[in-house]
Each structure stands twice: as C-alpha cells, then as structure tokens.
Amino acid sequence: MTAPTARVRTQESKRIHVVMRDASLLEGSIYIAEDMSLVAFLGNRKGGYMNMVDARRPKLQEAPGHLIVQTDLVVMVSAPDGNVIVVGQAGAGAGEREVEVYLIGGKSLRGVMYVAPMQRMSDYLHHCGKFVGIARAVFTADNAEIGDIAVNTSAIAMIREAKPVGQGE
Structure with missing residues (x-):
C-alpha cells in the first residue's frame, strides 16, 4: 500500500x-x-x-x-509582464464596476473592480481584506495605463463609482 x-x-x-x-x-x-x-x-x-x-x-x-x-x-503592486493573476476566479466571475480610486497622498486611478451588481462597495472592500484588485487601471492625471494591479486597501482614501468612459460625466 x-x-x-x-x-x-x-x-x-x-x-x-x-x-x-x-x-x-x-x-x-x-x-x-x-x-x-x-x-x-x-x-x-x-x-x-x-x-x-x-x-x-x-x-x-x-x-x-x-x-x-x-x-x-x-x-500598489503590478506585474508588468502580465503573467500573474491579479484577482482570483471568484472575483473575476462577478460583475464589472467602473471606479475612480483616490489614494492617500492625492494620486487617483480609474479602473474596474469585480463586484456583484447589487453589492455595496463597502461590503466588498471589507470582504477582500488587505488588498483589492483593479483591472485595466489608468492614472487619471495623465491617462497612463498600468494594467491590472493590487492596491492596499489602507492606502485608499475613497472610491467613487464612475460612469464608463464615453457616457458623459
């Protein structure tokens, strides 16, 4: 045996x-x-x-x-070669929400979080723990693309749901 x-x-x-x-x-x-x-x-x-x-x-x-x-x-952490999964399968299966993320210190990002359609963003952030994934992230100041990133939730000052690009402000 x-x-x-x-x-x-x-x-x-x-x-x-x-x-x-x-x-x-x-x-x-x-x-x-x-x-x-x-x-x-x-x-x-x-x-x-x-x-x-x-x-x-x-x-x-x-x-x-x-x-x-x-x-x-x-x-924040990025994988410049694009060969690392940023958000696990459970997160990727949820709906996509366009967000603007304002970091402590004044920098801001725009991207997508995988959040269920009716889920409150605060509940989602509480559930995800120390880091949250943001897909297709872009620095808003200069539209510099940084790709998929992991952001420390304690470095986030606030998050605002954003309208998708091209749908007006």
Whole structure:
C-alpha cells in the first residue's frame, strides 16, 4: 500500500513592480503558485512580510538582491509582464464596476473592480481584506495605463463609482 501523496503547488518566479507609501519604487520577483492571485498572495504574507528576489530600488541604482518588504507599507503592486493573476476566479466571475480610486497622498486611478451588481462597495472592500484588485487601471492625471494591479486597501482614501468612459460625466 502506498502513502497518499500531497499535491505540491508549483511556484514560479514572477516579476513585479511595487510602489511604497514613501513613493519609492521596487522592482524584483516573487515566487507565487501558478493558480494564486496577486491579491491573495499579498494578503496572506506571514507577519506581513514579502520576499523579493533579484530586487532593487531603481532610483538608487542598486545591484539586484534579496529584499524583504513589509506589505503594510505597500500602496500598489503590478506585474508588468502580465503573467500573474491579479484577482482570483471568484472575483473575476462577478460583475464589472467602473471606479475612480483616490489614494492617500492625492494620486487617483480609474479602473474596474469585480463586484456583484447589487453589492455595496463597502461590503466588498471589507470582504477582500488587505488588498483589492483593479483591472485595466489608468492614472487619471495623465491617462497612463498600468494594467491590472493590487492596491492596499489602507492606502485608499475613497472610491467613487464612475460612469464608463464615453457616457458623459
């Protein structure tokens, strides 16, 4: 008789960009399970710490190395290669809502959150935990596209539901 085998989740190195509360940028890679969303990954770090490999602070022209980052101090995370799931399957199955997100410090984003049609946004934010996913995000000041991102909910000052682009203000 053979012993049951546990399913081993394969982890892959994925490149990410991280914006910190002090506006510094970090570039590097994380090891994340293929089927895990970035929102879930960030929200489930033991003690709130995330390991990044081949990581650096580009403005300081550092050589890449190993960084340990406190996720409570992270504002947003993107996967520039587009090869990381940002929101899990449950979130992606909900309806889409256009939102404007105003961050602490004055920056604002426009994008899509996957929220059920009649669900209150405050209930959704309470349910999602430390990070929320925003699809097709754009900085509103200059319309710079940043793609799908995970945003720390404690860095959000307010959210406003927006009319889809082209439907007037």
